[in-house]
Amino acid sequence: MPNENLIDAQICCTHYNIEYSFIDSLQQYGLLQISTIKEERFIPSNELQKLEKLIRLHYDMDINLEGIEAISYLLDKVENMQSEMIQMRNRLRLYEEE
Amino acid sequence: MDFIDYYKVLGVDKNAKPEDIKKAYRKAARKLHPDLNPNDKEAHKKFQQVNEANEVLSDVEKRKKYDKYGKDWQHGEAYDKARQEQSRAYAGGGGQSFSGGNEEDDFSDFFSSMFGGGGKSSSRGQSKFRGQDYNAELHLALSDILKSHQQTLTVNGKNVRITIPAGVENGQKIKLKDYGSPGVNGGPNGDLYLTFVIKDNHHFKRLGNDLYMNKDIELYDAVLGGDVTIDTLTGKLKVKIKPETQNGSKIKLKGKGVPVYKKEEEFGDLIITWNIKIPVNLTEKEIELFTQLKDLRP
Numbered sequence: 232m233p234n235e236n237l238i239d240a241q242i243c244c245t246h247y248n249i250e251y252s253f254i255d256s257l258q259q260y261g262l263l264q265i266s267t268i269k270e271e272r273f274i275p276s277n278e279l280q281k282l283e284k285l286i287r288l289h290y291d292m293d294i295n296l297e298g299i300e301a302i303s304y305l306l307d308k309v310e311n312m313q314s315e316m317i318q319m320r321n322r323l324r325l326y327e328e329e
Numbered sequence: 330m331d332f333i334d335y336y337k338v339l340g341v342d343k344n345a346k347p348e349d350i351k352k353a354y355r356k357a358a359r360k361l362h363p364d365l366n367p368n369d370k371e372a373h374k375k376f377q378q379v380n381e382a383n384e385v386l387s388d389v390e391k392r393k394k395y396d397k398y399g400k401d402w403q404h405g406e407a408y409d410k411a412r413q414e415q416s417r418a419y420a421g422g423g424g425q426s427f428s429g430g431n432e433e434d435d436f437s438d439f440f441s442s443m444f445g446g447g448g449k450s451s452s453r454g455q456s457k458f459r460g461q462d463y464n465a466e467l468h469l470a471l472s473d474i475l476k477s478h479q480q481t482l483t484v485n486g487k488n489v490r491i492t493i494p495a496g497v498e499n500g501q502k503i504k505l506k507d508y509g510s511p512g513v514n515g516g517p518n519g520d521l522y523l524t525f526v527i528k529d530n531h532h533f534k535r536l537g538n539d540l541y542m543n544k545d546i547e548l549y550d551a552v553l554g555g556d557v558t559i560d561t562l563t564g565k566l567k568v569k570i571k572p573e574t575q576n577g578s579k580i581k582l583k584g585k586g587v588p589v590y591k592k593e594e595e596f597g598d599l600i601i602t603w604n605i606k607i608p609v610n611l612t613e614k615e616i617e618l619f620t621q622l623k624d625l626r627p
Contacts, residue, residue: 317500
């Protein structure tokens with residue numbers, strides 16, 4: 232029975248006009264989660280947004296996979312730092328003059 | 330509406346070849362694309378300008394028209410006529426510009442006036458699969474987060490009924506699936522990311538689930554002990570002041586803070602800092618009595 236939350240990787244490639252090898256590489260670099268069911272490969276729908284972003288980075292901005300890997304790591308750090316900054320700002324408000 | 334120098338935006342010469350424009354655009358995009366600058370509104374704004382410049386300069390017809398009318402784009406019958414004729418031709422068409430991300434891809438008034446509205450497509454000429462995400466802020470008072478409640482918001486003309494969870498933190502984001510921009514060609518809608526902005530109120534400051542407040546008390550209550558009425562977020566409360574309370578000392582009222590997020594039955598604490606008021610404009614009698622007290626102290 233097909234799972235509504237999984238999208239056939241081949242269909243994604245056709246839709247986004249990308250090579251299958253690109254999806255392969257993303258998985259090898261640990262940048263995209265892929266499910267394999269009976270030797271068919273599927274992309275979870277909640278990974279689509281990430282896939283679109285990776286496609287933009289690679290095809291539109293000409294960034295190679297090593298670069299994308301580094302960027303992903305740094306973006307995670309940025310996100311964590313931004314969230315930490317919000318917490319620090321909230322903490323700082325305690326000591327600020329009204 | 331000001332003239333926009335698209336060559337300046339991309340940092341290229343007026344005689345730049347298409348490949349130079351493409352190169353300049355990609356270079357700028359690698360710095361400013363929303364995918365690489367999360368939550369950076371300034372970068373998003375600059376990227377829009379770069380995108381728009383590329384939309385015009387990478388399209389032979391648009392570039393020709395832009396070069397022809399340039400700074401005089403608002404004048405001349407020929408221009409107006411051309412604008413009317415060509416606006417239809419360009420609407421929905423596309424140069425080569427980046428898609429996706431969280432950016433608002435509105436084009437400037439200058440662009441819309443000259444080219445009759447923007448059309449975008451990705452550099453690979455494919456249709457978009459998923460709508461764009463939207464970001465919005467919801468401003469709440471501290472008293473609004475004491476209990477989970479529902480609130481109706483209007484987002485892009487659509488009414489969205491959301492549950493505001495008790496104890497939500499300032500700056501916390503929630504995702505409202507499918508409330509972003511509509512998808513293209515049957516694709517799913519984007520999501521709406523709602524950021525809660527919670528202001529401290531006049532009496533309290535919040536840190537996590539705890540609330541902090543300063544309370545003025547009389548010198549005599551601080552020395553001898555007494556009662557004081559405190560305004561908490563949920564009502565008034567009578568609190569005992571211990572004898573010999575020091576200025577700046579704190580007491581903790583357990584469970585009088587804000588609810589713990591996703592654990593509505595648990596609450597943080599209210600921490601009160603005592604601020605002892607020293608009497609002023611003393612009478613002669615008071616000075617005499619204070620002097621007697623002073624002399625009593627070894």
